[in-house]
Amino acid sequence: MQDKDYLVFRHIFFWLFFVIFVIFTPLITFYSLGYKLDSKTKRFERTGAISIQTEPRGAEISINGKKRDCLTPTILKEIMPGKYTVLLGKKDFYSYAIPVVVKSSFVSEIDVTMIPKMKKIARLKLDRNVYKFFSVKYMFGKKILAFTDEGIYLVDEDFTGAKKIADLYLDRTQINTISGLKEGRTKIVFWNTSNVWMLELPKIQDIFQDKAPAKVELVYTGEECVKDVFFGFKEKYLIVQDGLNIVVIDTKNQNVVFQIMELRSVNSSIFYDSESDTIYVKDKISPSETFSLYRVDLIKLIHGERTD
């Protein structure tokens, strides 16, 4: 081949790739923006997409009753704008129908966790009569605190170990009325509308050494209706919302009870931030007003900085 032959080929290839660039670049650009030829209207419409993710993966997809060939996770493209119903189905899981709106050039997201059908779930069993149970953090892990007819048990999450940590002198009816439980670093407090009880959590070596279980102490008997209880001042006190009153109880000397605040409405509520020792109160400032939110910085009050 001579140099002029190479020049001819060069020109051929140059124009070939130029034409490819000129033709395909707009096509690819329009495609990336979602443009598609609608077979019904014979016009280019800007489509959207639906991104579907499920936990677990592999769910079948139907859109407006039409099944799709793919499984989740997937992105369905070239969807005309509009409203659709996406049905997700997987064996041993409840089907999930979700409405979705598809917009031009946008990706609508569906991210669902599918619920397994309970019939075929292997059940773990704890051989106790359990009246109440709570999940608590214990020794950097999670445990189940189970109120049983034989006492209070600390159980591993998978029920592999159950240790009795306290005798419980409450009867079944009283146990069933327990409405809340809070855990501190070393103590647990639980209550019903009338009473507040406290339990010292055992040390881990005491559990392994099977030392005598601790006792549940009745620390407060409410005058109205105990709604909420918090640990405060590094677990030295309990802050109790008892009806319209907020009382503070010394955990070591339950006779020491202070009424620190009176609320204006039975629908008022409090939250105690133990890290900053601050009480957040939802209450009415005056009887005629609507509810407001305010805070009381107890530490500042203790150190003499009054804000009232």
Next chain:
Amino acid sequence: MEKERIKRILEIIPGTLSWSIIFGFLGLLVFKPLVSAIVLIVYLMFWTCRLLYMSTLLVMAHHRMMTKKNMVWLSLCKGVASDKKFEDIVHVVLYTVYKEPGELIEESLASLGKINYPKDKVIVVLAGEERDPYSRSKLEKAGEKIKGTFRDVIITTHPKDIEGEIPCKGANATFSAKQVKIYLEGKNCDTDNVVLSCFDADTCPDKNYFACLTYHFLNNPKRHQTSFQPLPIYSNNIYRVPAFARVIEMGSTFWQLIESMRYEKFVTFSSHSMSFKTLVEVDYWPVDLVSDDSLIFWKCFLKYNGEYKTYSLEVPVYMDIAVGKNIFHTVAVQYKQKRRWAWGVETFAFMGMRLLGNKDISFGVKFRKMFQILDSHINWATWGIIISFITPLFLFWGRNAREDLLVFCNLSYINGTIFNSLTFTLILCIIISREFLPPKPKEVSRLVYFSIALQWLCIPFVSATLGSFPALDAQTRLMFKKKLGFYPTPKGKQ
């Protein structure tokens, strides 16, 4: 003052454009993500088509070289119909040397001694530098070994600190060429019949190089308006250098192959040959600029008002891959070498200043040449950074910050498809690079072939760090008037 201002503007333009492109992409991504995605798609499509087109040029250039490299050039040039006689042609082979080890020069000269051409028609010039205290002694030792092999051996020593010069190869070569002119005049040698080949110290010409060169010199009626450029193949020490160094230098070879097919844009690079008469008429190489190899072409281009071309010879020269003492030093050496090559961007201001007042060259030619220089340097400085860093940033950002936009969702798919389609280009590079491998030395393990096949996987890293970053560095230095100076690339067998 006005000229100085224009020159500064021309020096600032390439770097400004390169940085504007990079920051423009990033700015669009933040403020106009939809527009940025579209721009990126167009950019990717442009480079895909361009790379595929360049692949066809690579194949054609490779075919041209492989089919013609081993032709019987000596017979051809003896039988060529020309106004000149083969017997009258004299070759001056000028080696510029600065701190290269004596063994390297001796190997290059030994290679020169094996050429398939009458050696009594070859004058060897060894151009050393006074700045190198060992220059004279090692050149004399090297010259002694080839004494009697060629017509003559001339050793020159370029004095240091000449006013108006910078320490660079061009200054050394110019000084030496002037000595050669005196020599030729003393021997009553017509410079019209003299072809000068300016080689680096590590350049080993193919055995058919001078026969091929002579053929084209004789056959070309515009021989004095043509430079002759061989294909540089960096293979002398290819088995002893890190993989990334092989890739980058092989890439340089491929680039020269591709450029050789674009006849109208081809300029001289590194080792090249030209008419000695023309060299004298244009007052030799520039002595105060770094990029002597390309600037000599442009000087000739201006001299002949645009009627000057570079012809791609069908035979190569073999050179060393720049290598350091260890892998980290090699990265630094490669970076500095590429930055010196990229300093060719100074050509834009050089040509701009000279084309401005030139009334003999048409505006169309001026515009095309200026655009050619600017386009090549801006693409050099930006494409590796955009492909290796900005595109993945787009994809990552689009996936996490703007996952609601369909265009970013499709961009991942388009990018993946484009890169898969370019696998063909990668395979082509592997196949063609195999052709350039010299025989493996016995002491080198066969495992090196695996390394040579897998080395192309480091293209994404190499293209940006040792491709675009050095070019961007050079353009930025030029913008802020920080002179680069000449960096003598360490060469030699590891």
